[in-house]
Amino acid sequence: MLEAFVRALGNIAQLDVMLVMLLGVTIGLIFGIVPGIGGMAGIAIFMSFIWGQDPILGLTFILAIAAASSQGGSVTTILLNVPGDTTNAATLLDGYPMAAKGQAGRAMGIVLTASGLGGLFGGLVLLGMLPVMRPVVLAFGSPETFMMVVLGLTFMAIIARESLIKGFVAGCLGLILAFIGLQNVTGIVRYDFFNWLYLEDGIQLIPLSLGIFAIPEVIEMMVGGETFIQKAGITIRKGGDVLEGVKDVFRHFFLFIRCCFIGTVVGIIPGIGAHTATFMAYGHAKQTSKHPEEFGQGSVEGVIAPESASNAKEGGSLLTTLGFGIPGSSAMALLLGAFLVVGVQPGPKMLVEYLDLSIWLGWTIIIGNLLSSFVLLLLARQMVRIIFLDARILAPVILVFVVIGAYAINQNFMDVIMAFVFGGFGFAAKRLGYPRVPVMLGFVLGKLAETYFLVSIKTTGPFFVFTKPICLIIFIVILITLAFDQRSKMREKRKLA
């Protein structure tokens, strides 16, 4: 195993891999910086670019986008008081006040160090856990694997904070879309709606992902018009020493480690979300600080905590994604789709069949985060100006990428039309609070889930959930998860009342 780790590290340090990673990091940072688009749309748009490429390079590219996008949002948070997405909201509390006090450089130094090293921490935990996870995964048969898929869908469904039903509906829709086309087990074509030839191959992954993640964002951008953020009244903050910020992280090294740990653990538990990890870390930092009164006024600890948790989380998320096929975060759900694009079947057998690739991805998380910090260290002030770009220019350009992405793989114009159909669906879902990630997850794991379900029924009988101990445990975990979710929602309602 150790040999595999070293071999993967040796392979990753090649020029072509590093260039691909640099490209992914740059794209991730740009999508992270532009508010309202986010890394998810970036991954969806560039997923088609990896089709036909070497799986390792392709997945490195996608994971680098995922790793860098959250750091991009942190930069706009500090320099402009504009969070890239919800993940950066906790950084806003102390990051911008620091910048307003003339310590923007120092805050940037903290962000780059804490997030870069946070990614390193999460990646090392991932690599350390892979050998431990492998025997666990090997103990899983079809029934256990099927239950893990159900567990994953449950976790993703509870992302819909507003309504559990909406979350489950979204997950079921993903599964239903996966039923269309040739069924693996029986070899018959299903739901082809009056022998429509296009549907015989099933719904295609890329048009679906572009439709539900990229087109709604482009629509919002086109509706917003002109600039994303009005330039007037916003200044790019200056001042402070970046190196001082780097030193700050080491001055509060134990806080950094604790927050990384919080981030990694939250990342391992699917469906919780990055913003929970960052706010948990922020709360912990405030509780344990000698100067809690400084929080909200530009506290150094208030910036270290969310940034270290945010990036450490990705390593944890990748662990459950690789180990059990359950994405720990939204970006990881799309990564599962990217696996399919390069011909790797995602799911619980990843650690068995693609161990080298899994180790490679662990290193990618680490190097991607460090590279992202390095790029930002050099170019943060220049890159942040993207936010002032005219949305009227960017929207049609992104739309062109969407069209080409949808068309490129099968070279079938129907895929473009389907991308827009799913775009309509994604847009309505986004506006009405139906989570989009479970749709993707259900679709990616749908065929696999069906195969495992049928094999389980045939080998163990229809009550396999109750006759297999691991299945029963997973089932109980599902029930407990749902109960806790309902309880927390009822508490929230009571608080509001």
Add this chain to the structure above:
Amino acid sequence: MLRLIFPLVLLVFCVIMLVYSRDYSRDALLFPLVVLIPATGMLLSQTGKEAYSVLIKKAPDDRVDTGVVGEGASGKKYLITIGWLAIFVVLMYLFGITIGMPIFVLLYLKLNRMGWPVSIFVTVLVLGFFYGFFIMFMKIYIYKGLLASIFFGQN
């Protein structure tokens, strides 16, 4: 109203899928039923809830997760944007991707009050990237449009 129409459309889709399933063999039918039946039930409940909320309580439309861009935009703006997307698809369908795409980019930029130099520059840049990367480098066969297939027999 969208909050009522959306689950209703999904409900109709699930019912059609259920009806379509009836002739399949046991193995082909079992798992779809395991998913479709609860999904239909949940959608029925959601549609009922929304119908009550929209038609009886007359609650205003929910606007969740709108993000930063476009927040507060009117319904008319959304309709115009959806119209633009429809024009884009129709242009590509009729004239093919290589011609439809630059026409759309140029039209969109110009009609959104961008100057000619910027509009032409961006259009040429997009076309250049498209041609260079996808046609020259990736050697992708590009859809030439309905008109080309009618008049020149190409597809």
